[in-house]
Amino acid sequence: MIPLGAGSGGGQIMSVFESDLDIGQTVAIKPTTVLIIDDHATFAELLAGALNREEDLLSVGFACSVAAGIALWRDLLPDVVVMDFHLPDGTGITAAERILAEQPQTRIIMLTGDPTPEALERAAGIGICAFLPKDGSLAIMLDTLRHARRGSMVVHPTLLAQLVERRRARINDVPVPYLTPREMEVLCRMAEGSDVKASSVALGISQNTCRGHVKTILAKLGAHSQLEAVVTARKLGLLSAYQAL
CATH class of the missing domain: 3.40.50.2300 (Response regulator)
Structure with missing residues (x-):
């Protein structure tokens, strides 16, 4: 027991029991x-x-x-x-x-x-x-x-953004393609004017991987160039929804 102070008869008041564990010993936490x-x-x-x-x-x-x-x-x-x-x-x-x-x-x-x-x-x-x-x-x-x-x-905010855009698309009767979180990151870099090399460095991916994402983005948005893809994405509200997260 741990002594807390002296009693009226000179003895010690004992009210807190020591743990069976040694001082400094840690208790295993169940994962x-x-x-x-x-x-x-x-x-x-x-x-x-x-x-x-x-x-x-x-x-x-x-x-x-x-x-x-x-x-x-x-x-x-x-x-x-x-x-x-x-x-x-x-x-x-x-x-x-x-x-x-x-x-x-x-x-x-x-x-x-x-x-x-x-x-x-x-x-x-x-x-x-x-x-x-x-x-x-x-x-x-x-x-x-x-x-x-x-x-x-x-x-997750990415899923919420997708839902918001799909709801808008239903209202406007315009189909909105699904872009993965990585594709959205590449698209945002495209909107900022970054080329494949700069985007790949910023995102920590290879240039070949980045080119693959760009190709997929163009296909999903029905675009023939990165500029056209960015313009289409802005019209569909993809960029504004993602950048607001």
């Missing part, structure tokens, strides 16, 4: 367990490896379908499920509904590159914690795994 449900095995393995390099996170397994994922979840009962929206035998929303019906405290993070307002509304309604782009950064994924909680839903 947050994570189950990955994704039909792309390479992605799942890479994500699992990244999680297992973190002291407070632990990948406990992965499955490649709704049926296999639910079965594995029942066996493992992880703290968090990271799940692709598109799966071979159904959607991640369907799997999430079944999981949350059995264990409402399970935290679920949904991955997608093609969000719809209907999917987000349904996800919020059943208690999914977060919607993230599948090609988003690992840092954001790790932060979301640590902090996302039931009762609120985190939606």
Whole structure:
């Protein structure tokens, strides 16, 4: 026990018990367990490896379908499920509904590159914690795994921007193509007047990779030059929505 002071009889008042641990000894913190449900095995393995390099996170397994994922979840009962929206035998929303019906405290993070307002509304309604782009950064994924909680839903700004533009497109009856976060970064560099070499240096990618992104952007926007692509993107509101994030 730890002495707090002297009593009236000269003795010591003892009211706080010492821990059985030695001073300086640390208490092991139980890591947050994570189950990955994704039909792309390479992605799942890479994500699992990244999680297992973190002291407070632990990948406990992965499955490649709704049926296999639910079965594995029942066996493992992880703290968090990271799940692709598109799966071979159904959607991640369907799997999430079944999981949350059995264990409402399970935290679920949904991955997608093609969000719809209907999917987000349904996800919020059943208690999914977060919607993230599948090609988003690992840092954001790790932060979301640590902090996302039931009762609120985190939606990545890139996905919100896509939803805003699609809603505008429906109003104006103009189709708006989906550009990945990296393609949007390259497009913004194009809008600033950067050439491929300057853009590749700024974004930390090779010139060949940057040229590939430019080619894809032109194809998606139906443009024949970078200038035409930038003009089209401005008309569709892609640049203004992205730069406002």
